[in-house]
Amino acid sequence: xxxxxxxxxxxxxxxxxxxxxxxxxxxxxxxxxxxxxxxxxxxxxxxxxxxxxxxxxxxxxxxxxxxxxxxxxxxxxxxxxxxxxxxxxxxxxxxxxxxxxxxxxxxxxxxxxxxxxxxxxxxxxxxxxxxxxxxxxxxxxxxxxxxxxxxxxxxxxxxxxxxxxxxxxxxxxxxxxxxxxxxxxxxxxxxxxxxxxxxxxxxxxxxxxxxxxxxxxxxxxxxxxxxxxxxxxxxxxxxxxxxxxxxxxxxxxxxxxxxxxxxxxxxxxxxxxxxxxxxxxxxxxxxxxxxxxxxxxxxxxxxxxxxxxxxxxxxx
Amino acid sequence: xxxxxxxxxxxxxxxxxxxxxxxxxxxxxxxxxxxxxxxxxxxxxxxxxxxxxxxxxxxxxxxxxxxxxxxxxxxxxxxxxxxxxxxxxxxxxxxxxxxxxxxxxxxxxxxxxxxxxxxxxxxxxxxxxxxxxxxxxxxxxxxxxxxxxxxxxxxxxxxxxxxxxxxxxxxxxxxxxxxxxxxxxxxxxxxxxxxxxxxxxxxxxxxxxxxxxxxxxxxxxxxxxxxxxxxxxxxxxxxxxxxxxxxxxxxxxxxxxxxxxxxxxxxxxxxxxxxxxxxxxxxxxxxxxxxxxxxxxxxxxxxxxxxxxxxxxxxxxxxxxxxxxxxxxxxxxxxxxxxxxxxxxxxxxxxxxxxxxxxxxxxxxxxxxxxxxxxxxxxxxxxxxxxxxxxxxxxxxxxxxxxxxxxxxxxxxxxxxxx
Numbered sequence: 001x002x003x004x005x006x007x008x009x010x011x012x013x014x015x016x017x018x019x020x021x022x023x024x025x026x027x028x029x030x031x032x033x034x035x036x037x038x039x040x041x042x043x044x045x046x047x048x049x050x051x052x053x054x055x056x057x058x059x060x061x062x063x064x065x066x067x068x069x070x071x072x073x074x075x076x077x078x079x080x081x082x083x084x085x086x087x088x089x090x091x092x093x094x095x096x097x098x099x100x101x102x103x104x105x106x107x108x109x110x111x112x113x114x115x116x117x118x119x120x121x122x123x124x125x126x127x128x129x130x131x132x133x134x135x136x137x138x139x140x141x142x143x144x145x146x147x148x149x150x151x152x153x154x155x156x157x158x159x160x161x162x163x164x165x166x167x168x169x170x171x172x173x174x175x176x177x178x179x180x181x182x183x184x185x186x187x188x189x190x191x192x193x194x195x196x197x198x199x200x201x202x203x204x205x206x207x208x209x210x211x212x213x214x215x216x217x218x219x220x221x222x223x224x225x226x227x228x229x230x231x232x233x234x235x236x237x238x239x240x241x242x243x244x245x246x247x248x249x250x251x252x253x254x255x256x257x258x259x260x261x262x263x264x265x266x267x268x269x270x271x272x273x274x275x276x277x278x279x280x281x282x283x284x285x286x287x288x289x290x291x292x293x294x295x296x297x298x299x300x301x302x303x304x305x306x307x308x309x310x311x312x313x314x315x316x
Numbered sequence: 317x318x319x320x321x322x323x324x325x326x327x328x329x330x331x332x333x334x335x336x337x338x339x340x341x342x343x344x345x346x347x348x349x350x351x352x353x354x355x356x357x358x359x360x361x362x363x364x365x366x367x368x369x370x371x372x373x374x375x376x377x378x379x380x381x382x383x384x385x386x387x388x389x390x391x392x393x394x395x396x397x398x399x400x401x402x403x404x405x406x407x408x409x410x411x412x413x414x415x416x417x418x419x420x421x422x423x424x425x426x427x428x429x430x431x432x433x434x435x436x437x438x439x440x441x442x443x444x445x446x447x448x449x450x451x452x453x454x455x456x457x458x459x460x461x462x463x464x465x466x467x468x469x470x471x472x473x474x475x476x477x478x479x480x481x482x483x484x485x486x487x488x489x490x491x492x493x494x495x496x497x498x499x500x501x502x503x504x505x506x507x508x509x510x511x512x513x514x515x516x517x518x519x520x521x522x523x524x525x526x527x528x529x530x531x532x533x534x535x536x537x538x539x540x541x542x543x544x545x546x547x548x549x550x551x552x553x554x555x556x557x558x559x560x561x562x563x564x565x566x567x568x569x570x571x572x573x574x575x576x577x578x579x580x581x582x583x584x585x586x587x588x589x590x591x592x593x594x595x596x597x598x599x600x601x602x603x604x605x606x607x608x609x610x611x612x613x614x615x616x617x618x619x620x621x622x623x624x625x626x627x628x629x630x631x632x633x634x635x636x637x638x639x640x641x642x643x644x645x646x647x648x649x650x651x652x653x654x655x656x657x658x659x660x661x662x663x664x665x666x667x668x669x670x671x672x673x674x675x676x677x678x679x680x681x682x683x684x685x686x687x688x689x690x691x692x693x694x695x696x697x698x699x700x701x702x703x704x705x706x707x708x709x710x711x712x713x714x715x716x717x718x719x720x721x722x723x724x725x726x727x728x729x730x731x732x733x734x735x
Contacts, residue, residue, distance in 0.1 A: 058576060060733075078733065080578060090569030094324065096331040108320040109577035137331065153573070 009072035011036055011192040012057070012161050017066035019052055019216075026052040028216040029066070034161065034192045039183065041203035042196045043302075044213035045310050050196040051089065053213070054165045057194075058086040070161060082111060085159030089166045091146045092153070095139035099130050099149050102138060107156035124152040127182060144175025151182065162186065164195040168202065180206050204302040214310045224302050231308050232300040233270060238277055240265045241294040242285055250288035256281055269297075317579050321587025322594075328561070329595070338557065339599055343550035344606050350542040351611045364455045365391040367408040367420035374428025376471050383470035384421070387462055393417065405447075412447050418455040420447040421463065473502050539611040540604075541670060544694035547603045548629060548687050549658065549667040551596045555637030556654035558592055562641045563650060571732060581733050585725055589634050596630030614698065621697035621704050628714040629690040635721025636686060642728035661685040689713045 012034040019027040027049050034040055044050050055061040057068055059077055068075040070083050093102045103121045112120050125131040128148040138146060151167060167183075168176045180202070183193055197203055203210050204224050212220040212227070220227050245262035252258055256267045265284055269277040278295060285292050329335055368384060370377050385392045393411075395402050403411075408420035422445040430442035444463065448456040468475060480498060484490060490498065562584075565571035574584045604622060607613035615622060640657070644650035662668055664678070665687025671679050672695075682688040693710035696702035 060572060060576065078580070081576070086573075086576060088569040088572055090567075090572075092569030092573045094328065094570060095568075096328050097324070101327060105320050105324050106573060106577070109317065109574065109579050111578050 010034070010069070011071060012194070013069045014053075014057070015067045015069075017053065017056060017068065018064050019056060019061060020064055025216050027056070027063070027066075030213070030216070030218055031066075032211055032218060032221060034194055036192055037187050037190045038209065039187055039193045039195070039207050041207035041210045042194060042213060043198075043200065043203055043210055043306060044196075048214045048310075049216040050213055051165055052216075054086070054163050054194070054196060057163055058084065082157060083160045085154040085157070085162045087151050087154045087162065087164040087167055089169065091143075091150050093138050093146060093149050096137055098135050098137055099125065099141070100134040102149060102153055103156060106153040110157035112156050120156050120158075124156060127155075127185070128152040129178065142175075144171040144178070147171050147175060147179060148182065151179065155186075160191060162191055162193045164193065166196055166198070168197065168199060176202070200302045200306055210302065212306060212309055219309050220305070224305075227302065227305045228300045231305045235268050235270045235300055237298050237300070238267050238269045238274075238281060239296045239298070240278075240281055240285065240292050241296070243291040243293045246285065246290055247288050250284060250290075252284055253280075256284060317583055318587045318590060321574075321579060321584065322591050325558075325561075325588070325591035325595075335558070339554045339595065340602050343546060343554075343599065343603055346550065347543055347546040347603055347607065348610070350546055351539045351607065363389060363391045364419070364458060365393060365417045366455075366459055367393050367403055367411050367417045369403045369405050369408045369420065369422045370394065371405065371425045372423045372427040376428035376474055377423040379470040380423060380466060383466035384462070387466065389458065390462060409447050412449050415449070418449045419459050421445070421459065422447065476502065539607050539613045540698035541691075541695065543604050543607040543613055544691050544698070545662075545667040545670075545687075547600050548633070548665075548690045548694075549662040550603075551599060551630060551633045552636060552658045552661070552686070553654070554599060555592050555596055555633045556640045556650065556658065557637075558595065559588065559634075559637035559641030560644075560647050560650045562588065562638075563644060563647050566732065575732055581729055582726070585638060585722070585729060589631075589638055589722060589725075592634035592637055593627075593630045596633050597626050600626045600630060618697050621702070621707065622694075624704055624707055624711065625690065625693040625697060628711050628718075629693070632686060632690070632714045632718045632721065635718045635725065638725035639721050639728065642725045661687050664688075666691045686714075686717060689717075 010033050014033070015031050017027050017030040018025075030049070030053060032040075042050050042053065052061060056063050057075065059075065059079065059081055062077040070081070075081065094105075097105070100121055103124050104117060107117050107120055108114075122131075125134050128151065130145060130149060130152070133141065133145065138149060141149065147167065147170075151164065154162065162183075164183075168179055171179070176199075183195075183206075187193060195207075207224075209221065209223055210227060211218050220231065222230065242263045242265065246258060246265075248262075252265075256265055258265055265281050267277065267281050274297065282292055282295075329339070366384070368381055370381055381392070381394060384390060393403070396407060403420075405422050408417075408422065411417045412420050424442050424445065426442040427444065430440075444467075446456060446459065446463075448459075476498075480490070562571060565574070571584070575581050577583075579587065604613060604615050604626075608615035637654075640654050641650055644653055664682050665671070665685030666674075666682055667687050671682050671688060671691065674682065689710050693707050693714075696706055696710070700706075
């Protein structure tokens with residue numbers, strides 16, 4: 001890190017950030033903090049304001065109002081941000097330069113001096129698992145390798161806070177796994193990380209906290225358990241798989257839904273007496289003379305919370 | 317910081333064969349074509365091919381044919397190609413009608429004995445005939461003029477003899493002593509044939525003195541014009557093309573990284589401009605070196621002036637390229653805008669056709685273009701042998717343009733900064 005951050009200050013604090021583009025209110029009073037070593041997932045539909053928020057923190061967008069602080073120091077547009085590392089959504093590496101050359105040029109441009117540079121490049125190559133391909137132009141790299149290099153280029157100056165905009169878009173599950181392992185190693189060193197993603201299961205599994213943003217405002221924040229409990233309560237989904245399709249004449253209660261192929265009955269149950277709920281739904285199949293083959297009870301997921309908060313309407 | 321940005325540009329260029337070809341090979345190719353087509357014409361005025369029929373076969377007519385053959389502006393044909401037979405009137409006329417030659421001269425029988433210079437009103441004169449294709453307005457006029465000239469210069473003794481006869485007719489016969497003296501002058505040994513008819517003893521003596529490029533071959537100077545003209549035009553193309561990497565970097569996201577780094581937008585533009593200026597200077601050096609090695613362009617004797625013009629021209633062209641890139645929203649847009657603007661500037665500014673051959677108003681209008689100032693500077697160096705100090709107007713204007721271009725590029729680049 002170029003400047004030593006105050007040890008007790010909050011790594012990143014955003015207060016009441018607002019930004020309007022013409023008639024579109026891209027950000028509307030967004031506030032949140034990121035703790036040291038914390039990985040926060042910023043979720044939201046397309047156009048919700050995630051990238052605008054990242055770009056504002058990175059200094060590429062000037063807020064209309066609100067403030068941003070890094071370790072207690074206000075962040076002003078166009079000011080250098082040596083404690084921040086920003087990984088853009090695009091694969092922002094030079095295709096004709098080798099991995100090593102990309103790391104060198106972005107290291108130099110972010111203030112890594114000549115004596116530290118070889119060690120930093122070596123660290124970045126090992127960290128991103130690209131040591132064996134260091135001398136190859138990146139145009140020959142796979143999408144996953146480019147993504148890893150894209151992140152490594154933003155870490156050359158040892159930032160304390162890392163912002164990643166869709167870091168796993170377009171990569172295979174193995175590369176995604178590798179990227180999250182890399183991020184976890186940074187967390188262990190105390191780096192604070194904010195990432196945007198559309199992969200809700202990733203956010204559920206990897207992030208300590210989740211912020212759901214929609215129409216430029218944060219509509220929910222907390223751990224996944226907190227969000228589920230707060231949004232959907234103790235609700236769980238009961239699903240009975242039938243041995244054969246249910247007859248069209250069968251009577252189905254209002255709180256039970258039948259799958260399109262008519263072989264599964266579902267109901268959201270919220271009580272403590274699961275045995276009664278099972279008996280009630282099973283009675284539908286039994287009444288129609290269709291045997292029940294399987295019973296499944298699942299808790300609500302982040303996906304359910306996300307849909308409950310942001311709706312099913314397409315955002316394009 | 318700037319060195320790192322230059323390194324990025326250099327590495328990208330080093331690994332992009334197409335960019336290298338566009339920057340160095342294509343301009344050389346175009347320049348070579350222009351230099352070959354125009355530069356190898358050592359006589360800028362085309363020679364007129366003339367068929368000559370000597371029906372007279374007199375001493376005078378033969379001298380006339382010899383004198384016509386000595387004229388640099390004419391290519392004389394007196395015999396049929398292939399058969400080698402002397403031309404006759406019919407064949408010469410057929411050659412004019414067939415377009416083989418634009419004009420034929422017929423020296424009719426009796427020409428040698430006919431009074432030619434001082435005819436009396438009652439004298440019957442034999443006229444030389446010009447068989448011409450009047451669709452060519454230049455050849456008949458030019459041949460007529462040259463024929464008049466050689467009629468005087470080809471046989472000075474005939475002119476003297478006929479002049480003396482006229483004198484005796486109106487002033488009375490010469491005394492024996494005068495006649496003896498005149499005969500002695502006529503029978504003097506003939507002087508060596510002059511290299512040019514214009515240096516003959518008869519008529520107004522005229523010497524053609526070339527005041528341009530005393531140290532260089534004319535061909536080399538012509539080549540230097542095309543080297544500069546094509547060089548500046550391609551410099552503009554390569555500057556705008558290479559500036560377009562800004563748009564590619566914007567799309568790829570690397571521009572955001574660069575602007576977000578310590579370099580900032582000012583560093584990015586400065587680094588890009590410096591790289592383009594270095595590349596442009598190299599491009600012009602390669603172009604002129606090629607011209608020097610292949611076409612005899614007199615580079616070695618003009619290096620200081622060449623370097624001054626090259627550095628300032630490349631600096632301004634790079635700034636112009638940045639302006640085009642910063643006002644364009646995409647590569648396709650940049651390509652369209654730069655093609656139109658650069659071709660227009662090159663045509664008006666003299667890259668394609670020398671400005672000094674344009675009308676005065678066009679020459680003045682051409683000065684609004686960047687090319688005109690750059691080419692004027694190169695012409696001063698290679699054609700007018702001007703000292704470096706004489707380049708100050710061009711250097712001043714090019715420097716001013718560089719500042720204006722960079723300021724404009726910085727203004728238009730605001731869109732890449734914090735919105």
